[in-house]
Amino acid sequence: MTATAKPVEDLPIENENDILIPAAFRDVIGYHLRVAQEASFQAFNATLEKTDLKPGWYSILTILSEYEGLTPSELSRVCGRDRSTLTSTLKGLSIRGLIERRENPDDQRSYSVRLTDEGRNMYARLHAFAEEHDRRLDSIVGEDKDALIAILARIVGALGKG
Template sequence: MGKAATSGRAGQGAADSTAAAGKVRLGTLDTYIAFHLRLAQNASFKAFKRLTGENDLRPGWFAVLAIIKNNPGINPMALSLASGRDKSTITPVLRALLGEGMIRRQPNPRDRRSYALFLTEAGERRLAHLQACAAAHDRALDAIVGEAKPELLRLLRRIAAVID
């Protein structure tokens, strides 16, 4: 359902205005860490995207480009693991980045079933722009989190390690 569950009967206008005012009752969702992680992730990505000025930017592109730059010749499976994406979500990202000319692939001589990934010059330029934006974005997040950043990072890493 959308923001507010309504039945289409009288009072729908009131329900719509409640939803519009941000007073939607979340119930137990409000106590779930995963729900708040998702909200924070969405808000963070929207802010990052605004900062980059790139309307076509998709979630994960920055991380994928950065991982490829730091690991030239990485194969898609290792990239998938490092970026926290499964094969069904890494494949469309790679396809899009290949189509945009940001990355190139070449056969892997040690494994005919796989290939090696590299940034192109265009990918290097785009990554440089995204890295500058990411640094500014992270400073804004640092201002929100403050001295709790090391603990927050420790907890997020622990969540990822234990759950995954």
Template sequence: MGPAALRTAPSWLINQVATHAGRLVHDGFAAHGARGYHYRLLAALHEHGPASQADLGRRCGIDRSDVVAALNELAARDLVRRTPDPDDRRRNVVTLTEPGRRELDRLTTTLDQIQDTLLAPLTPADRTELTRLLTALLDHHRQ
């Protein structure tokens, strides 16, 4: 495969779009003083309710030490609360606070705007088809 053919290879194209999408998300969240880990943790707490730090890490696919660091940052901003687990005092239960819910709403709005920017040249039908195709690829390679 020559250099010109490389630029039309699906793997190269996916990587280029993913890099651009990553920059958009990073910059959008950074404008709120947040990172992707923050969004993932807040969204998981909103969707599933209070959880241990270990469960959050597993649910979000975040390494244990990164979960602790991200939760420290969120707790310092009063976006989450950590309390001892009544069943096991060695564990903490993490709960989303009301300011955390509002921050999640702001980050979700930002993420929606980023999606619109990233996918601007695509019609709604194209966006649906792209999501279907990417989901099929991801599901296949997760097995």
């Protein structure tokens, strides 16, 4: 422990959720976005615990159910994930038989990704869990939902990669 660090038992208990939030982060939007995202992912994952489903698959399968034939680069932009981390997920989905790669006839280095029938079935299963999870989030956010979504969209618009 450094000279300025406080023992855990000396932390003020204003709000039970704030106990371990360092003072430097209490007003930091990015920190709260990340913690909220993690809490949401953990709750969604708990719902899927007894299944063979993975929460990270949902966004990819959803996007591919609406936009068939995206390249990995396009998919990366739409789902907001780095291309390098997306590649391993796509490989796992392909091994699982949930997606298929199709070479671009005009460019052998390029390919697109599509859902298989099994992928569509998996998407339907995940969608049912996601709808329930979203109802939970709606009840937490309440009438502030439209404002929250607008603020988050503003952040993405200002900071997101285009």
